[in-house]
Amino acid sequence: MIPSDAPRAAGALAGTAPGPALAGRTGYDPQFLGVPVPLPMPVDPAVETVVLPYTHFTVVLRPDRRMAAAAAVCIDGARRPADGPAAEVPPEGGWRCDPRLAGDRQAGDAVYRDNSLDKGQLVHPLAPGWGGAAEADRARADTFHYPNAAPQADVVNRARQVWQGLEKHLLDHAARHDRRLAVLTGPVLHDSDPPYRGVQVPLRFWKVAAFRRPDGVPAATAYVLDQSPDLIWDAERALAGATPGAPPPLGAFRTFQVPVTDVAELTSLDLGPLPAADLLPAARTPQERWRRLRSLDDIVLRHR
Template sequence: MIPADSPRTVGAAAGTTTSRPPLADRAGYDEHFLGVRVPLPVPTRPQVETVVLPYTHFTVVLRPDRRMAVAAAVCVDGRRLMDQVPRESSWQFDPRVDKAHQTGHDVYRDNSLEKGHLVRRLDPVWGAAAEADQANEDTFHYTNAAPQADVFNQAKKVWQELENHLLDHAADVDRRLAVLTGPVLHDSDPPYRGVQVPLRFWKVAAFLQGGSLASTAYVLDQSPDLTRDAERALAGAQAGAPPPLGAFRTFQVPVRDVAELTSLDLGPLPAVDLMPVVRAPAERWKRLASHDDIVLRRD
């Protein structure tokens, strides 16, 4: 992993001064936020180059070759969340990374793609007012986004509200979560305007249950539905158009499946998964129609 830019020296040889680069004061994701270490997810393959970018209450692990994050991790303090922070920020490049290694506005311009927040805008928005405002601003860096279809359906609604639901089932005392998330970056992802559009996204939530670490995992799938739109999906997108994407489908999946899909080290989380692992492929991924379908207790 490559850290973000370190402080740089500016000025003439005589009387030089040291200035702090932009975002240098950001502490990022706290691995000990839950009182039990939940490490930042990193690729298990040493040849995969990443850049670690700390923000306010969250950290992005960027893959420069794919121009987007391989993972992001955020600390969510449910008792201190501020839900009145207005959405007035605009998307911006992270100055610590070359713009050529970020998926900027040109990819989203004049098409059906939207900038999908990886770390939800409101997840890190807690603490003192200035701290919460800064966290809100930080989520609007292009490094914290990935192209998603603009289709809104119940499956996407379930995905967007997962953290709210999980906070209600986290530790009764502090209602804290560590949420790891990102796109599934696959070599076969369809190319578009200089990037490859991911077809799946993953999320792993860690929290305390009964005083012990617990986890659950989810996958959001925007792959084209071959049973309904096979001709368009197999033919590919028209010249200059985004790749054909399907309606979102949300699944609860074994944490170990996310680790295998992404080739990420998820530390202790596969071992404390609340979803029982079954062998039948049809039952291994549980499709979620609503929050009531989520498994949050071991049998």
């Protein structure tokens, strides 16, 4: 694995000059936990990326896919203000493209207009919304830039509620214990993802939460959300049956707690020290390796 602090190849962009609307954004802090948790970057240095810093979070965008390979957010539970009724509402003007990036290198409104696809926010508005009032508001507003979204099915089922509840569960846990968290997340980008309106729709999403235990030792847990077509049917046949001009058929969501190493393998991202800090016990059999979550009570947050 390439070390997280290794120089990137010429094909990987370290970032772009900030536009006036996003000037001064410092983004995700790899030292936020007091132990290094680097920004997730592709293991293959030939993969082009653009690093986009926002307030308290950063998006690592893949221009070839026009969406993020990863996003990383710092959460300070001790400095979270009370969530007002408009905390999760887009700012005036709604969703917008990042002015630091050409429009054809990010998936904008045309991908989501007049269809059943949701804008799946990678970094939830409440996650970076801490600090002073103006700082928290700016962070929440920053999450409504298109690089922080990826297409998700609008299917509402319990597994999706578990995935969405997971974010709040992590936020509440941080606030209750005045704890700092680093949360890494993104879509699983595969070459076989179905095409639609100039992008490929990811069929899985991932999330890794990192924090320090009371003894100072780093800990991590990982999760996968699967929106693949119904596995009763052959996935290729299901996707081949898509209606021309319509989004690809997607299945009901399934949420799993998984080994951090599996996320690293699925995404080909360098997750630094987090695989070694995993709290999910080693599975005895392959069938037990991915722990299906039907409620938040199923999450394992400590070694047994």
